[in-house]
Amino acid sequence: MKIGCFLSCEESGPRELVEQAKRAEAAGFHALWISDHYHPWNDEQGHSPFVWSVIGAIAEATSLRVTTAVTCHAVSIHPAVIAQAAATSAVMLDGGFQLGVGTGEALNEHILGDRWPEARVRREMLEEAVEVIRMLWHGGQRSHHGRHYTVENARLYDLPDEPPPILVSGFGDEAVRLAARIGDGFITTAPDEQAIGLYRSEGGRGPIQAGTKVCFMADEEEARRTVHTLWPNEGLPGELSQVLPTPAHFEQACELVTPDHLKTPVGPDIRRHIESLQQYADAGVDELFVQQIGPDQDAFFGEWAEEVLPTFARAGSGVR
Numbered sequence: 406m407k408i409g410c411f412l413s414c415e416e417s418g419p420r421e422l423v424e425q426a427k428r429a430e431a432a433g434f435h436a437l438w439i440s441d442h443y444h445p446w447n448d449e450q451g452h453s454p455f456v457w458s459v460i461g462a463i464a465e466a467t468s469l470r471v472t473t474a475v476t477c478h479a480v481s482i483h484p485a486v487i488a489q490a491a492a493t494s495a496v497m498l499d500g501g502f503q504l505g506v507g508t509g510e511a512l513n514e515h516i517l518g519d520r521w522p523e524a525r526v527r528r529e530m531l532e533e534a535v536e537v538i539r540m541l542w543h544g545g546q547r548s549h550h551g552r553h554y555t556v557e558n559a560r561l562y563d564l565p566d567e568p569p570p571i572l573v574s575g576f577g578d579e580a581v582r583l584a585a586r587i588g589d590g591f592i593t594t595a596p597d598e599q600a601i602g603l604y605r606s607e608g609g610r611g612p613i614q615a616g617t618k619v620c621f622m623a624d625e626e627e628a629r630r631t632v633h634t635l636w637p638n639e640g641l642p643g644e645l646s647q648v649l650p651t652p653a654h655f656e657q658a659c660e661l662v663t664p665d666h667l668k669t670p671v672g673p674d675i676r677r678h679i680e681s682l683q684q685y686a687d688a689g690v691d692e693l694f695v696q697q698i699g700p701d702q703d704a705f706f707g708e709w710a711e712e713v714l715p716t717f718a719r720a721g722s723g724v725r
Contacts, residue, residue, distance in 0.1 A: 406682075406685060406686035406690055406691060406692070406693055406717055407435040407436070407691065407692045407693070407717070408434060408435055408682070408692075408693055408694075408695060408713065408714055408717050409429075409434050409435045409436040409437060409438060409692055409693065409694040409695070410425070410426075410429035410432075410434040410436075410437055410438070410694060410695065410696075411437075411438040411439075411440075411474070411616050411617075411618070411694035411695055411696035412425055412426060412429075412437055412438065412439040412440070412696070413440055413450075413696050414439060414440045414441065414442055414452060414453055414454055414456055414459070415440060415442060415445035415446060415450040415451075415452060415453060416445075416450050416451070416452060416635065416696075416698070417452055418452050418454060419454040419458065419459050419462070422439070422454070422459050422463070423459065423462045423463055423466050425702065425706075426463045426466055426467050426469065427466050427467055428702070428706040429467070429469065429706070430467040430468065430469050431706075432706045432707075432710040432711075432714070433710060433714050434469070434710065434714065435469075435692065436469050436470040436471070436472070436692065436694075437463070437467075437469045437470065437471045437472070437694070438471075438472050438473075438474040438505075438614075438616055438694035439456055439459065439460065439463075439471060439472070439473060439474065440456070440473075440474055441456040441473045441474070441475065441476045441477070442456075442512070442513050443481060443512075443513040443514075443516055444512050444513055444651070444652055445652060446512070446636070446638040446646075446652060446655050447635075447637070447638065447652045447655050447656050447659065448652050448653075448656070449634055449635055450635055450636075456473060456476075457490045457493075457494065460473075460494045460497070460498075460502075461493075461494070461497055463498075464494070464497035464498045465497075468501070469501070470498070470501040470502065470503065471494070471498055471501065471502055471503070472502075472503040472504075472505050472572065472614065472694075473491075473503075473504055473505045473506075474505045474574075474592060474614075474616055474694065475505040475506055475507040475572075475574045475592060476491075476504060476505060476506050476507075477506070477507055477508065477509025477510070477513065477514060478506065478509075478530065478531065478534035478538075479508065479509045479514050479522070479527055479530050479531075479534075480509075480514040480515070480517060480519045480521070481513060481514050481516055481517055483554065484533075484534035484535075484537040484538050484554055485537060485538075485541060485554075485556050485559055487504075487534070487538060488537065488538040488541040488542060488561060489541070489561055491504045491538070491569055492541075492542060492561050492563060492564050492565060492569075493563055494569075495564075495565035495568075495569045496563055496564070496565050500565055500566065500567060500569075502565075502569050503569055503570045503571075503572055503590075504538070504569050504570070504571050504572070505571075505572045505573075505574060505592050505614075506531065506534070506535065506571060506572070506573055506574065507531070507573065507574035507575075507592070508524065508527035508528060508530070508531050508574075508580070508647075509527065509647075510646060510647050510648075510649075511647065511648050511649060511650045512646075512649060512650060512651065512652070512655070515650045521648070521650070524577075524579075524580075524644070524647070525579075528579060528580060528583050529552065529553065530553045530554075531573070531583065531587075532583060532586075532587055533551045533552065533553050533554055534553075534554065535571055535573075535587050536549070536551070537549050537551070537554055537556055538571070539568065539571070540556075541556070541559060541560075541561050542561065542564060542568040542569075543568075544560070544561065544564055545560060546558055546559070546560045547559055547560065570589035570590060570611065571587075571588060571589050571590075572588055572589060572590035572591065572592050572611070572612070572614060573587060573588030573590070573591060573592065574591075574592040574593070575591065575592070575593070575600070575604070576593070576600075578603060581600050581603045581604050581607070581609075582603070582607050584604060584609060585603075585604050585605075585607035585608050585609030586607070586608070588609065588611065589610075589611045590610075590611030590612045590613065590614060591604045591609055591611070591612075591613050591614070592614050592615070592616075593613070593614075593615050593690075594615060594616050594617065595615070596615070596684035596685040596687065596688040596690065597688060598687075598688040598689060601613055601688055601689040601690070602689070605689075612691040612692055613689055613690050613691045613692070614690070614691065614692045614693075614694065615685050615690045615692070615693050615694070616693075616694045616695075616696070617669075617681070617682070617685065617693060617694075617695055617696070618632075618636065618639070618669050618695070618696045618697075618698050619669060619670050619671070619678055619681070619695055619696070619697060619698065619705075619709070620632045620669055620670070620671045620672075620697065620698040620699055621671075621672075621673065621675075621678065621697060621701070621704050621705050621708070621709040622671070622672060622673065622699065622701050622704060623673050623704070624672070624673075625671055625672030625673065625674075628671035628672050628699070629664050629667075629671050629672075630664070631671075631698060631699040632664070632667050632669045632671055632698050632699075633662070633663075633664045633667060635698055635699060636667070636669070636698055637659035637662040637667070638655050638658075638659055638662075639667055639668075639669065640659070640662035640663075640666035640667050641655075641658055641659065641662065645658055668681075669698065675708075675709070675712045675713065678709070678713060679712075679713060679716055682695070682713070682717070686717070697709070
């Protein structure tokens with residue numbers, strides 16, 4: 406399993422993200438994930454830059470491949486605009502760009518005052534959005550009149566030599582089946598062997614990518630408090646993360662989350678971190694992207710990377 410670096414647009418500003426990308430390349434990480442949100446999950450995280458601007462800067466700062474994890478087409482931005490942004494990113498990254506897509510969250514998509522659709526409709530919208538994006542990537546003047554989106558006489562003039570892969574995020578059986586049908590790969594955030602098996606059994610091809618978080622710090626209790634302060638939303642169950650509309654609502658719901666609800670590996674014990682990551686390899690993940698929670702990035706890009714990256718490189722437990 407290859408280990409990449411997960412850049413958090415919720416926790417870091419645009420200049421910090423570019424610096425982290427450079428440090429990831431220097432430390433030997435395989436590639437980059439970058440989150441794409443209009444809002445952070447809570448005010449404590451404190452950031453949410455426009456991801457496409459950051460990707461442009463990263464393209465000049467590193468040679469690592471970049472995948473958005475994940476971009477939503479649903480309401481706040483039209484898939485024709487995403488098609489243009491992604492095509493430009495692929496040109497800037499000399500083909501080293503992948504578009505990760507998903508059905509999104511009300512947290513980011515409610516901002517224009519539109520109705521937030523139910524899950525079934527969001528899946529329909531995702532499938533149509535991917536159709537629109539791929540249509541525009543074929544070049545030429547294009548039009549589309551669908552159930553959810555309209556495009557009239559649109560043409561993308563700057564296209565990469567090859568269309569970027571589209572990797573599809575999916576949680577729940579129907580979403581996983583959709584990912585298998587329309588995706589060039591599958592994105593998840595859990596070592597979910599059942600979901601990965603379903604994706605493969607439904608004909609899904611391409612890489613399995615996953616994202617996770619760690620908090621590598623010398624003081625385990627401080628690390629635990631850091632995770633609980635910055636990412637308590639990781640402990641929310643069910644569909645809450647898809648339907649709550651504002652960071653304030655997440656903060657209210659997270660009052661019910663205790664540190665014991667959080668499964669993020671914390672503290673200085675590298676072995677525990679490796680054991681946590683190994684679960685993803687065992688579940689069939691090909692590429693795992695890891696985010697360091699909190700301000701102690703030096704420890705992550707230093708000791709953590711020096712110990713963890715060679716371990717998985719030696720194990721050869723990935724690319725399946």
